[in-house]
Amino acid sequence: MAEVQIAARPRTEFGKGAARRIRRNAEVPAVLYGHGTDTRHYRLPAHELMLAIKHDKNVLLSLQIEGGASELAIPRAVVKDPIKGFLEHVDLLLVRRGEKVTVEVPVIVVGDAISGTIVELQITALPVETEATHIPTGFEVSVQGLDAGDAIHAGQVPLPDGVTLAVDPDAVVVHVGAQQSAAALEADLAAAPGADAVAATVAADAAAAAEAADTEA
DSSP: OOEEEEEEEEOOOOSHHHHHHHHHTTEEEEEEEETTEEEEEEEEEHHHHHHHHHSOTTOEEEEEETTSOEEEEEEEEEEEOTTTOOEEEEEEEEEOTTOEEEEEEEEEEESOOOTTEEEEESOSEEEEEEETTOOOSOEEEEOTTOOTTOEEEGGGSOOOTTOEEOSOTTSEEEEEEEOOOHHHHHHHHHHSTTHHHHHHHHHHHHHHHHHHHHHHO
């Protein structure tokens, strides 16, 4: 996988006020930890970091630290503003070339199941162990021709060489079910607990509305 170079400046001030000032300066507060080293605090350029993680949450970052040093890291936790969507904070895991890491890789469903079925993705990101510098961007899972009742388990997902599962092979990744007809859905709603009471309430409301309309007329 390609490395994305990101400039990293040491962070020397802390607290909520300091974090806000960093964000106003178009930077993101970040911490780097791993390999038994002391946690280090940095400030990263917000725009470049957002672009780096936008299409690959396991992107390999080459931190170009102010002063000349460099480190390899992958995102471990990314915090975004829930309303505006800008990056608030990022935790980075220090990695070394050749070492194995456990990450969650997105599952991508391709193909078309039999008509009249619905494809349910049970595991959106598959936990695997892989070399830190060769993390896959996604696993394609084909549902072409599958029928209701069929399923694809974790152990059936094609993995590249050097990548191993970090989850039960029998875990269901994709399940194909039958689409429910309108008649069946209506029957289920009618049989649901409290359906009679809901229907009675609706009828009473309708009758009251009709009576009010007659009175106004």
